[in-house]
Amino acid sequence: xxxxxxxxxASCALSLFFAQAQKRDVITSRDYPQGYFRNPLNIxxxxxxxxxxxxxxxFHAGDDYRTQQRIxxxxxxxxxxxxxxxxxxxxxxxxxxxxDHPNGFxxxxxxxxxxxxxxxxxxxxxxxxxxxxxxxxxxxxEQVQLTKGQYIGDxxxxxxxxxxxxxxxxxxxxxxxPLNPQLFGLRFADNxxxxxxxxxxxxxxxxxxxENTPRKSFxxxxxxxxxYALQSPVQVQAKFGLGISTIDRHRAGGFQNxxxxxxxxxxxxxxxxVVFEELDFNTSRGIHSYIDYPHWKKTKAKIQKSFKxxxxxxxxxKTLKDRGVIYLTEPRTYDAKYVVKDVAGNCSELDFKIxxxxxxxxxxxxxxxxxxxxxxxxxxxxxxxxxxxxQGVLYDDVDFLYSTAPQPTNAYSITHRVHNSLTPLFSAxxxxxxxxxxxxxxxxxxxxASAEGGAEGGKFENGWVTVNTRNFGNxxxxxxxxxxxxSPRNFSAGKSIAAQRKIDxxxxxxxSGIQSFDGYxxxxxxxxxxxxxxxxxxxxxxxxxxxGTHRFKLVVKDWKDNEKVYxxxxxx
Numbered sequence: 001x002x003x004x005x006x007x008x009x010a011s012c013a014l015s016l017f018f019a020q021a022q023k024r025d026v027i028t029s030r031d032y033p034q035g036y037f038r039n040p041l042n043i044x045x046x047x048x049x050x051x052x053x054x055x056x057x058x059f060h061a062g063d064d065y066r067t068q069q070r071i072x073x074x075x076x077x078x079x080x081x082x083x084x085x086x087x088x089x090x091x092x093x094x095x096x097x098x099x100d101h102p103n104g105f106x107x108x109x110x111x112x113x114x115x116x117x118x119x120x121x122x123x124x125x126x127x128x129x130x131x132x133x134x135x136x137x138x139x140x141x142e143q144v145q146l147t148k149g150q151y152i153g154d155x156x157x158x159x160x161x162x163x164x165x166x167x168x169x170x171x172x173x174x175x176x177x178p179l180n181p182q183l184f185g186l187r188f189a190d191n192x193x194x195x196x197x198x199x200x201x202x203x204x205x206x207x208x209x210x211e212n213t214p215r216k217s218f219x220x221x222x223x224x225x226x227x228y229a230l231q232s233p234v235q236v237q238a239k240f241g242l243g244i245s246t247i248d249r250h251r252a253g254g255f256q257n258x259x260x261x262x263x264x265x266x267x268x269x270x271x272x273x274v275v276f277e278e279l280d281f282n283t284s285r286g287i288h289s290y291i292d293y294p295h296w297k298k299t300k301a302k303i304q305k306s307f308k309x310x311x312x313x314x315x316x317x318k319t320l321k322d323r324g325v326i327y328l329t330e331p332r333t334y335d336a337k338y339v340v341k342d343v344a345g346n347c348s349e350l351d352f353k354i355x356x357x358x359x360x361x362x363x364x365x366x367x368x369x370x371x372x373x374x375x376x377x378x379x380x381x382x383x384x385x386x387x388x389x390x391q392g393v394l395y396d397d398v399d400f401l402y403s404t405a406p407q408p409t410n411a412y413s414i415t416h417r418v419h420n421s422l423t424p425l426f427s428a429x430x431x432x433x434x435x436x437x438x439x440x441x442x443x444x445x446x447x448x449a450s451a452e453g454g455a456e457g458g459k460f461e462n463g464w465v466t467v468n469t470r471n472f473g474n475x476x477x478x479x480x481x482x483x484x485x486x487s488p489r490n491f492s493a494g495k496s497i498a499a500q501r502k503i504d505x506x507x508x509x510x511x512s513g514i515q516s517f518d519g520y521x522x523x524x525x526x527x528x529x530x531x532x533x534x535x536x537x538x539x540x541x542x543x544x545x546x547x548g549t550h551r552f553k554l555v556v557k558d559w560k561d562n563e564k565v566y567x568x569x570x571x572x
Contacts (some may be wrong), residue, residue: 010341012226012347025345026183027261027275027318030198033103034185037078038148040109040168041065041155045188047250048165051257051343052276052316054291054302056538058563059276060258061178062108062169063186065155066224071113071164073155076148078107078168083152084135085113086123091532093167094159096172099146100173108178110167113156118144124527131518131525134404138316160533178279180260181345190250190344192257193226198352199338200243200292200303201234201336204325206365209309209396211294213421218352226348233353234336239327241307243292244350260343264306267334271326272306273319276343283369288424289395297422309372311426328356361482367389367404369401369419384436384462387415389429394452405474412438412446413477421452421473428468431456435465445479445560447512455480457559483562484509486554493568502540505554505566512559521545528554547572 039045067073077099084106085098093110097119100106105326115123121502146152157164161448168186169178176463182188203214220228242264245254252448264272289312292303307324308317311499317324328334336348372378380387380402398419405415412435434449438460448467451474458467465477489504497503505532507514519528530537537554554566 002014002298012349012548012562014374020174021475022439026341026343027273028183028277029318032179032183032185034104036101037107037170037181037184038076040075040078040107040166041067041073042076043068043073043150045186047188047257048163048390048517049167049256050248050257051182051499052260052279054287054304057205057287059279059287061279061281061284062110062167063167063181065168065501067155067164067166071154073154075109075152075155076102077146077152079103079148079172081107082141082520083119083139083146084141085139086119088123088132088133088135088502088528089159091160093200094161095153095156097152099152100141102198104288105172105179105184106171106176107175108167108169109152110169111156111158111161111165111391112160113154115153116151122317127527128525133517133528133530158531172278172523176281176352178281180343183277187344188250190248190310190342190346192249192251192342193346193348194246194340194342196220196228196338196340196348196350197245198303199230199234199249199352202241202243202292202305202307203238203239204241204307205362206238207397208365208399211298211420212401215295220350225557226346227523228348228350230350230352233333233355235355236326236328237359238329239325241305241325242336243303243305243307244338244340245301245303246338246340246348248346248497261335261339261341262304263319265335265339266326266328269321270319271321271523272317272324274304274306275318275412276316278315279304280315281314285426286312286395289426290314290316293424294422296445302357309374311392311395313426323333328354331356331358345457366566367399372398372400374398383420384413384434386432387418390427393425393427395424395426395428407436408451408476411449411476411478412436412442415451415474415476419472421471423472425470427473428470430466431475432459432464432466433467433475433477434463435460437480438477442479442481445481446539447480447560449511450475451479455559457512460516466533478511480510480512480558480560481562483564484556486513486556486564486566488566491552491568491570493569496571497541498572500541502538503552506535506536507537507557508535512562515557515559515561517554520555522550522553523553541572545572 046066055058079101081099081101084100087096095112096110155166170181201216248259262274289309334354340348378389403417407414443460446460446465449454458465487506491503519526556564
């Protein structure tokens with residue numbers, strides 16, 4: 001016991017010992033070139049978001065570099081290479097570009113305000129070819145070659161950005177897995193230890209993890225220098241799991257960022273080690289299973305579980321004994337420790353005691369619905385509903401519940417309660433609802449709505465409205481017959497645009513959402529640019545537009561093909 005105790009107390013010290021041997025003080029699986037990549041900005045690196053940070057639907061795949069709250073700061077190629085991809089996206093990364101480098105890595109730049117002249121020409125050609133704003137262009141190595149430091153465009157706030165910044169990634173070119181940029185030497189000042197806020201105890205004697213799993217939160221107290229403690233031992237009964245609430249800051253009062261690694265030990269033995277060194281976009285949605293999803297839905301607090309649901313494919317766990325589920329057999333006190341580090345090697349530890357109080361095995365838990373297995377196809381069908389859940393959608397087995405509720409006002413079906421919205425899903429399943437009293441002339445306007453999230457979408461076919469959705473919850477059939485709205489900001493009938501560079505509009509839709517927008521001048525398609533978060537649509541006039549009277553037309557459609565047309569004459 002004494003040897004185990006010494007080992008557990010030495011966790012941060014051991015990390016520092018291995019740091020000297022590996023010339024770094026954090027857990028890594030490979031060597032990273034230092035000095036190969038430069039800062040893509042001409043200002044000191046300062047981050048508002050970090051790699052691995054817990055976002056709403058994914059793990060953050062890069063570092064967010066602050067741009068002094070400004071749009072238009074010049075961006076530069078982080079190293080020699082060629083542009084392999086340019087993308088203009090509605091929402092998401094907005095204007096983004098990808099550079100492949102000869103050392104096997106790629107650098108990625110998101111939320112740009114615009115591209116340099118050569119890249120802009122390529123993007124514009126593709127937009128006019130496809131007659132659409134959002135495009136994704138793959139380039140050959142010969143098209144646009146860059147040298148380290150070469151100007152590539154400007155930082156901005158495009159796409160789903162919440163403010164001016166550069167989202168920067170470094171990826172393994174072959175796998176396209178994003179890697180922690182700070183491991184390549186692109187670091188920002190950080191001398192602050194991570195903060196540990198609390199831990200959560202989960203009774204896992206019932207093997208199905210859900211919102212009904214008994215859980216208890218324990219506040220921690222700081223005892224100085226990155227060390228934390230609990231007021232009293234944690235009382236357990238044989239089989240349990242643990243989770244932790246922890247964040248990192250780079251400065252006092254700074255942004256709440258993600259940590260780099262979380263290690264859990266029981267009597268000096270590693271139970272779980274999570275490391276945010278590398279991510280996989282294909283499994284990033286597994287964050288909903290990695291955190292305590294029901295607790296987050298109810299409280300918005302994110303607890304990082306140190307145990308893994310059997311259907312979660314994320315690979316951030318580097319050590320995981322028995323899926324992180326702890327089963328203690330001896331009626332005694334155990335030593336437990338959490339070790340949390342940021343990528344700079346700053347380390348915090350929580351030491352606590354676990355008192356095991358074994359009890360006789362409980363009777364098999366009562367099931368109230370139908371058992372759906374995470375590793376099988378699951379189907380459910382009644383008179384007015386059909387559900388097909390492919391293998392891999394569920395993270396764990398589910399005690400599936402179904403019921404109905406009255407028909408909402410203006411709906412064309414009763415409410416179907418498909419399990420509950422506290423259960424996360426990795427990918428989509430097929431949901432079909434049979435509408436009632438739906439007139440034939442409204443069938444093409446029918447879709448499925450969620451009481452929790454609004455429009456889910458869907459299509460009427462063979463008497464059913466069907467949608468692929470990644471949510472459980474309360475669903476019913478509605479129709480959308482209302483066209484989008486178009487509101488000019490600086491444009492009107494008969495106006496002279498001789499003194500203005502562009503025209504601006506606000507477009508919005510009441511339910512199913514904007515599907516498309518097309519602008520025309522004198523019946524010729526023109527490029528309309530769109531910022532969905534601000535509902536802002538605009539057109540920059542071609543300088544070669546002739547003087548005289550012209551006809552402008554704007555057509556906006558929603559996802560049920562309701563169409564709004566705005567058409568006026570203007571002069572130049």
